[in-house]
Amino acid sequence: MLAYIVRRLLHSILVLIxxxxxxxxxxxxxxxxxxxMVGVEATEAEREWARKALGIDDPFPVQFARFAWHAVQxxxxxxxxxxxxxxxxxxxxxxxTLELVFVAAVMALAIGVPLGVYTGLHRDGAISxxxxxxxxxxxxLPTFLIGIILILVFSVWLGWLPSFGRGATVDLxxxxxxxxxxxxxxxxxxxxxxLCLFQLTLLMRLVRxxxxxxxxxxxxxxxxxxxxxxxxxNFGHALKNTLVPVITITGLQxxxxxxxxxxxxTVFQWPGMGLLFLQAIQFVDIPVMAAYLCLVAFIFVVxxxxxxxxxxxxxxxxxxxxxxxxx
Amino acid sequence: MSQTGNTQPLLRVENLRVEFPTRRGTLVAVDDxxxxxxxxxxxxxxxxxxxxxxxxxxxxxxLLDPPGRIADGQVIFNGKRIDNFSYEQMRRLRGDQIAMVFxxxxxxxxxLYTIGKQLTExxxxxxxxxxxxxxxxxxxxxxxxxxxxxxxxxxxxxHQFSGGMRQRVVIALALAAxxxxxxxxxxxxxxxxxxxxxxxxxxxxxxxxxxTAVMLVTHDMGVIAETADRxxxxxxxxxxxxGPVQDVIKRAQHPYTHGLMGSIPVIRHDVERLIQIDxxxxxxxxxxxxxxxxxxxxxxxxxxxVERPELMDVGATRAACxxxxxxxxxxxxxx
Amino acid sequence: xxxxxxxxxxxxxxxxxxxxxxHRFFDSDIFYSFRRSPVTVLAFVTTVIFFVAAFAAPILAxxxxxxxxxxxxxxxxxxxxWMAGGxxxxxxxxDEQGRxxxxxxxxxxxxxxxxxxxxxxxxxVLGVGLGLISGYVGGxxxxxxxxxxxxxxxxxxxLVALLLFGFAKAVLxxxxxxxxxxxxxxxxxxxxxxxxFARTVRGSTMVEKSKEYVQAARVIGRSPFAIMVxxxxxxxxxxxxxxxxISLALAIITEATLxxxxxxxxxxxxxxxxxxxxxxxxLFSGEWWMTIFPGxxxxxxxxxxxxxxxxxxxxxxxxxx
Numbered sequence: 001m002l003a004y005i006v007r008r009l010l011h012s013i014l015v016l017i018x019x020x021x022x023x024x025x026x027x028x029x030x031x032x033x034x035x036x037m038v039g040v041e042a043t044e045a046e047r048e049w050a051r052k053a054l055g056i057d058d059p060f061p062v063q064f065a066r067f068a069w070h071a072v073q074x075x076x077x078x079x080x081x082x083x084x085x086x087x088x089x090x091x092x093x094x095x096x097t098l099e100l101v102f103v104a105a106v107m108a109l110a111i112g113v114p115l116g117v118y119t120g121l122h123r124d125g126a127i128s129x130x131x132x133x134x135x136x137x138x139x140x141l142p143t144f145l146i147g148i149i150l151i152l153v154f155s156v157w158l159g160w161l162p163s164f165g166r167g168a169t170v171d172l173x174x175x176x177x178x179x180x181x182x183x184x185x186x187x188x189x190x191x192x193x194x195l196c197l198f199q200l201t202l203l204m205r206l207v208r209x210x211x212x213x214x215x216x217x218x219x220x221x222x223x224x225x226x227x228x229x230x231x232x233x234n235f236g237h238a239l240k241n242t243l244v245p246v247i248t249i250t251g252l253q254x255x256x257x258x259x260x261x262x263x264x265x266t267v268f269q270w271p272g273m274g275l276l277f278l279q280a281i282q283f284v285d286i287p288v289m290a291a292y293l294c295l296v297a298f299i300f301v302v303x304x305x306x307x308x309x310x311x312x313x314x315x316x317x318x319x320x321x322x323x324x325x326x327x
Numbered sequence: 328m329s330q331t332g333n334t335q336p337l338l339r340v341e342n343l344r345v346e347f348p349t350r351r352g353t354l355v356a357v358d359d360x361x362x363x364x365x366x367x368x369x370x371x372x373x374x375x376x377x378x379x380x381x382x383x384x385x386x387x388x389x390l391l392d393p394p395g396r397i398a399d400g401q402v403i404f405n406g407k408r409i410d411n412f413s414y415e416q417m418r419r420l421r422g423d424q425i426a427m428v429f430x431x432x433x434x435x436x437x438x439l440y441t442i443g444k445q446l447t448e449x450x451x452x453x454x455x456x457x458x459x460x461x462x463x464x465x466x467x468x469x470x471x472x473x474x475x476x477x478x479x480x481x482x483x484x485x486h487q488f489s490g491g492m493r494q495r496v497v498i499a500l501a502l503a504a505x506x507x508x509x510x511x512x513x514x515x516x517x518x519x520x521x522x523x524x525x526x527x528x529x530x531x532x533x534x535x536x537x538x539t540a541v542m543l544v545t546h547d548m549g550v551i552a553e554t555a556d557r558x559x560x561x562x563x564x565x566x567x568x569x570g571p572v573q574d575v576i577k578r579a580q581h582p583y584t585h586g587l588m589g590s591i592p593v594i595r596h597d598v599e600r601l602i603q604i605d606x607x608x609x610x611x612x613x614x615x616x617x618x619x620x621x622x623x624x625x626x627x628x629x630x631x632x633v634e635r636p637e638l639m640d641v642g643a644t645r646a647a648c649x650x651x652x653x654x655x656x657x658x659x660x661x662x
Numbered sequence: 663x664x665x666x667x668x669x670x671x672x673x674x675x676x677x678x679x680x681x682x683x684x685h686r687f688f689d690s691d692i693f694y695s696f697r698r699s700p701v702t703v704l705a706f707v708t709t710v711i712f713f714v715a716a717f718a719a720p721i722l723a724x725x726x727x728x729x730x731x732x733x734x735x736x737x738x739x740x741x742x743x744w745m746a747g748g749x750x751x752x753x754x755x756x757d758e759q760g761r762x763x764x765x766x767x768x769x770x771x772x773x774x775x776x777x778x779x780x781x782x783x784x785x786x787v788l789g790v791g792l793g794l795i796s797g798y799v800g801g802x803x804x805x806x807x808x809x810x811x812x813x814x815x816x817x818x819x820x821l822v823a824l825l826l827f828g829f830a831k832a833v834l835x836x837x838x839x840x841x842x843x844x845x846x847x848x849x850x851x852x853x854x855x856x857x858x859f860a861r862t863v864r865g866s867t868m869v870e871k872s873k874e875y876v877q878a879a880r881v882i883g884r885s886p887f888a889i890m891v892x893x894x895x896x897x898x899x900x901x902x903x904x905x906x907x908i909s910l911a912l913a914i915i916t917e918a919t920l921x922x923x924x925x926x927x928x929x930x931x932x933x934x935x936x937x938x939x940x941x942x943x944x945l946f947s948g949e950w951w952m953t954i955f956p957g958x959x960x961x962x963x964x965x966x967x968x969x970x971x972x973x974x975x976x977x978x979x980x981x982x983x
Contacts, residue, residue, distance in 0.1 A: 136968055225390060226501070262923070266922075315438075
């Protein structure tokens with residue numbers, strides 16, 4: 001058990017270092033960092049000062065170590081475009097993205113999993129067929145198009161819901177939230193639906209495929225041969241075995257949602273991290289790019305680690321090392 | 328628990344026909360077979376892979392995988408016809424009256440449930456008893472099948488058991504509600520040879536003690552010789568010979584059975600070559616007309632290709648072969 | 663005399679062989695399941711229509727939207743033909759510069775399809791290659807490649823493509839950017855999709871590697887790698903084809919997304935995604951057709967390809983036969 005955790009931790013740290021390395025290269029070597037810092041019309045004295053401040057003449061490992069040290073503390077310098085510290089820029093926008101992702105994740109899970117179970121159990125039913133066709137459309141619909149269509153219908157034509165921005169947020173001890181009031185919630189509905197649809201579809205198809213696979217196994221056949229009720233077979237044995245791999249996939253979904261938020265935030269002008277990152281790419285705002293990269297990698301790694309631990313806790317087969325072996 | 332005086336067989340299968348509709352036409356996997364199993368007896372069903380043995384078992388217990396279906400015939404259990412039962416009616420029968428054991432004990436058990444849970448849920452499905460009572464019974468069952476330290480092992484997971492132990496657990500699960508009939512589909516094929524003997528003797532003992540009848544499906548004649556009271560030999564979806572096990576083995580009448588027995592090496596006999604039957608069992612799509620065995624039969628004659636033989640009495644056994652119908656034989660000019 | 667006869671015979675035998683294999687194909691299980699499913703046939707027909715419309719655009723399109731000289735600002739903002747103010751000349755309306763939407767869609771589809779195809783080919787080559795190496799060499803290399811694959815799998819295609827694109831944009835000097843944009847895009851999308859191919863091929867390779875003929879090859883002097891590849895490739899063709907089809911749909915959507923975000927193809931060669939982006943600006947003023955029709959085209963194309971991929975997977979799956 002312990003060995004497993006340690007191995008996963010080491011692996012995670014390695015990934016973080018690798019990503020940090022890429023971010024660092026971006027930071028230091030892309031473009032001319034001196035120009036980036038003091039502008040093209042700087043005097044020689046200013047350049048000299050910048051050179052010293054950036055420590056460009058220092059050996060590579062030292063530079064990397066310095067970068068890593070700052071990075072771990074969240075200090076990525078100043079955004080070129082916004083002229084404020086990167087950590088402030090990201091910090092301001094993090095709640096927006098996190099809330100959006102949270103709502104979308106809950107919706108995708110709450111709808112996707114039950115639908116997947118249903119279409120797995122009632123394989124050839126009419127409703128299942130309709131749902132499956134709809135799901136195929138779902139994965140053929142790009143996220144941004146969903147957003148546009150939703151805006152067209154609900155904002156432009158019907159005027160029910162706002163089409164951009166976060167609207168009326170409530171300040172909860174520094175965390176701006178859309179979830180507390182109905183007004184605030186109205187703003188988050190369309191973006192979160194847009195964000196969740198692709199994942200929902202994917203989740204539904206995944207759960208269905210798993211369910212069908214499980215229902216074909218010998219232990220389900222044996223369960224039926226023992227005369228267990230349909231309820232016990234479908235919702236006891238089959239469901240439990242289906243959900244185990246699904247749980248792990250769900251963890252990865254959250255990471256994917258964070259990435260897809262970029263698109264949604266663009267369509268709805270939602271002031272989150274994703275929009276910030278996109279603008280950073282367009283303006284070649286290196287510090288922000290590097291910071292986003294590291295932050296996202298960190299989140300992914302943490303999620304992966306939690307998923308691994310969860311998997312370990314649920315599947316008894318992985319605990320083979322601990323218990324006494326059979327004879 | 329012997330059933331003296333009870334003349335009605337526990338299970339009667341009459342003219343059973345199992346079909347698979349495919350786009351190339353309908354495949355007949357089990358073609359008009361009839362047999363019976365008495366209370367407490369062990370009927371071996373032997374034949375090559377693809378002869379239809381497993382499907383017969385699946386059809387009896389109502390677990391045919393679609394699109395397979397029972398196209399014709401009847402399955403009569405305890406005097407009542409069951410092949411037309413609804414799923415729910417059949418479900419109540421399964422585990423309680425008729426149980427089935429499959430080949431691979433590893434995949435037969437749900438890896439995420441403790442075997443205690445799998446046992447208690449089976450028990451509580453058929454017997455109205457509370458959780459504690461079920462657990463006690465579960466431990467009893469494990470003891471019966473020879474699992475040591477049952478108290479402790481009842482809380483363990485399937486992967487913590489060895490292959491032989493797992494098959495014992497499977498047998499315990501099958502016996503949990505004390506069924507009248509167990510269909511054992513190749514119960515030892517996936518096990519080491521050394522374990523096979525243990526499992527077979529366990530099965531024998533338990534069935535004798537509980538008076539449970541067994542339909543033992545296998546391709547291993549040795550297991551049949553050890554365990555069965557009677558044996559039915561299947562070929563291409565048909566039964567070609569059926570009778571008491573010693574008679575079928577020592578005095579096989581049907582040419583196919585004869586070839587089967589001859590191809591088994593016996594330590595005591597000193598032979599130059601084992602008998603080998605040329606050719607292979609036909610595919611379901613290419614079954615010859617008349618007797619299915621006729622292309623490979625060393626004693627074939629004209630009439631064999633014309634009409635399919637029914638089971639006929641030949642001494643102590645019954646064989647489906649025109650050789651034993653004097654009229655046809657003479658008319659057809661048998662060798 | 664003999665050679666003339668020989669040539670004639672060769673052509674004839676070619677003809678018979680072609681006829682035979684066509685017969686076999688139309689008689690096969692695969693074509694049967696194709697015929698049986700009207701949805702798949704529809705999907706196939708739709709895809710063909712899109713292909714033809716896209717690649718014959720220069721001939722078929724009513725207007726050449728890339729040629730600035732043919733644009734007439736008087737024609738701008740025309741709604742589709744069936745609405746008030748529309749004209750039968752512009753079936754789906756025009757945009758703010760007078761470009762015919764239908765023609766723009768046709769040319770845009772061409773760009774989308776080219777980028778999509780090329781990126782899938784890139785993914786296939788990269789994925790199959792890495793899979794072969796990983797499976798054959800094994801050991802550390804295999805471990806490393808699979809680890810990279812694992813990590814990459816947790817990053818969605820869009821993100822990977824965005825990162826690569828951003829990286830390229832930052833690295834390349836400004837003048838070069840537009841010209842190279844399309845290649846960077848192809849590589850970016852291709853790089854985000856190789857993992858599934860690699861995994862499948864690696865599995866097959868590992869199975870083949872353990873077989874004896876690979877060892878035997880060394881004995882007779884042939885490279886064991888070459889002979890193994892010869893055996894692995896026919897086996898993986900089916901699954902690779904299925905994954906490639908589904909990847910194509912994903913690539914088309916990814917490219918559209920990137921173009922919509924402004925980091926895709928340069929505006930001089932608009933793809934469907936670019937068209938949607940341009941049209942989006944006019945959504946609020948009511949000229950919805952400029953963005954919805956390209957959007958519809960995109961969805962229908964992706965759906966058709968996805969349906970084909972779905973059918974292909976079921977048709978080639980031995981378990982479901």
